[in-house]
Amino acid sequence: MKFRSLVSLGAVFLFSLFVTVSCAAQEQTTTNSASPTTAPIQMGFSAWPGWIPWQVSQEEKLFAKNNTQVELKWFDGYLDSINALTAGQLDANCQTLNDTISSVAAGADQVIVLVNDNSTGNDKIIVREGINTIADLKGKKVAAEEGTVDHFLLLQGLKTAGLTQADIDFQPLETGAAAAAFASGQIDAVGVFAPFTTQALKRAGSKELFSSKDFPGSIPDHLVVSRKMINERSQDVQALVNTWFATLDFIAANPEQAYQTMAQRAGVSVADYKQYNTGTKIFTIEENLKAFSPGKDMSSLSFAAQEISKFLVDAKLAKQAPDLSKIFDDRFVKAYAAAKKG
Structure with missing residues (x-):
């Protein structure tokens, strides 16, 4: 669920037929004077209204303000970004719950650390x-x-x-x-x-x-990181989560500037981009905390994951249901919420 155009949507639809993981990613990078010992985080995103705000994070240097160094990589082909994370070419990527479960079912070790949004019509x-x-x-x-x-x-x-x-x-x-x-x-x-x-x-x-x-709650969108990223650079995972909420604050305070940035990245007009607002519910920190909590309907990530896992197996898109016990890690949104209260 993402926006993927460097020139126009029409060009994307043709170009995306031929892209591969090695050449499809049309990069836009931010280098925040990386230290000699710490490489920038390689983070992918693509064409979906709930992920385009990361473009604002880059252009407003919000990664650096939150003490992390990021090379933000744009993918014209969404599935190419998923393949890149699975192949270890990315440390983090923007993915749906559905696609993350598919990757885990195929053997990937990926962790959801943030809910960007729910699709509510897009x-x-x-x-x-x-x-x-x-x-x-x-x-x-x-x-x-x-x-x-x-x-x-x-x-x-x-x-x-x-x-x-x-x-x-x-x-x-x-x-x-x-x-x-x-x-x-x-x-x-x-x-x-x-x-x-x-x-x-x-x-x-x-x-x-x-x-x-x-179908409320059936399509949540996330920031997903590798297990290695969490084990070796948990402070940078925290910085990514912090940057996301700082970006939402910036957009709220500077809407016209932010919409220009996001519409340009999406390859659509500002008017068209604004029409996507009602179809994407961007999650607040409170909504993140609720989503990560156990529940008995699709508003709970653990419940939704079980339902989607069944779908993948029934549709023969996965040979067997994956282990979902380690797919969610809410410590980073909890830490952000605690810091805001403090």
């Missing part, structure tokens, strides 16, 4: 003219990036109408390619996230059928 199932109900999707060509949150959203929606993936002609396409295919009339429906939703909705007669707002 993940959408968009359909062509003539499709008016979920039941109308039966037999239709529907595209989404397999194993991602939009695939998860699609299956949740189908379930409400008594349908499964077997009832549609599922087209597993990378998100940018899926949006482009839908916009050009090649498929009947598509599951995509903002800002790719903007591109998909350019198709004449297209409309939203349902979105993440209809």
Whole structure:
């Protein structure tokens, strides 16, 4: 769930078909006079409204103000950033809960330390003219990036109408390619996230059928770090968390400046970027603390993780459910909250 454009969204949709982990990352870096003994944190992010604020962190030098050194790396292809973290090319990355669980199921040792946001409408199932109900999707060509949150959203929606993936002609396409295919009339429906939703909705007669707002709490987005990062540089993990909340404070105090920065990074107009606000719920420190607490619905990360793990196994996207006992570490948000109170 992220924004990925150095030039324009249209270019992203074409370019993202060819990127690889080694060349897809179009870097923007901040070097804060790294010490001889401590290398800058390699941190990835990509095209999603809940992660774009990190661009503000960079441009306003908020990493340095929170005593850490970061090379912030932009990925045009979201899955490339996940692969880079798994391969050890990154120390930290911005990922969904769904994709983090997939990585852990495949053997990665990754830890969620911060909730950036919940998707509350910016993940959408968009359909062509003539499709008016979920039941109308039966037999239709529907595209989404397999194993991602939009695939998860699609299956949740189908379930409400008594349908499964077997009832549609599922087209597993990378998100940018899926949006482009839908916009050009090649498929009947598509599951995509903002800002790719903007591109998909350019198709004449297209409309939203349902979105993440209809499934509250099912798509949380996070800052994820490697276990090695926590073990060897826990003070820098704390600095990243502190920087995130400092960034939110900066955006609240300087909204127009911040929106310019974020819209430029997203490759959309400021007006378009502001429209994404209602579709992304940025989490406060209090909401972070609540999310990390045990619960019996999707607002609790531990509960959501169990539900998503079941989905991955049932959809045969994971061979077996991963060990979720070590996937969350709330000590950093707790430390930030304690420092604010003190």
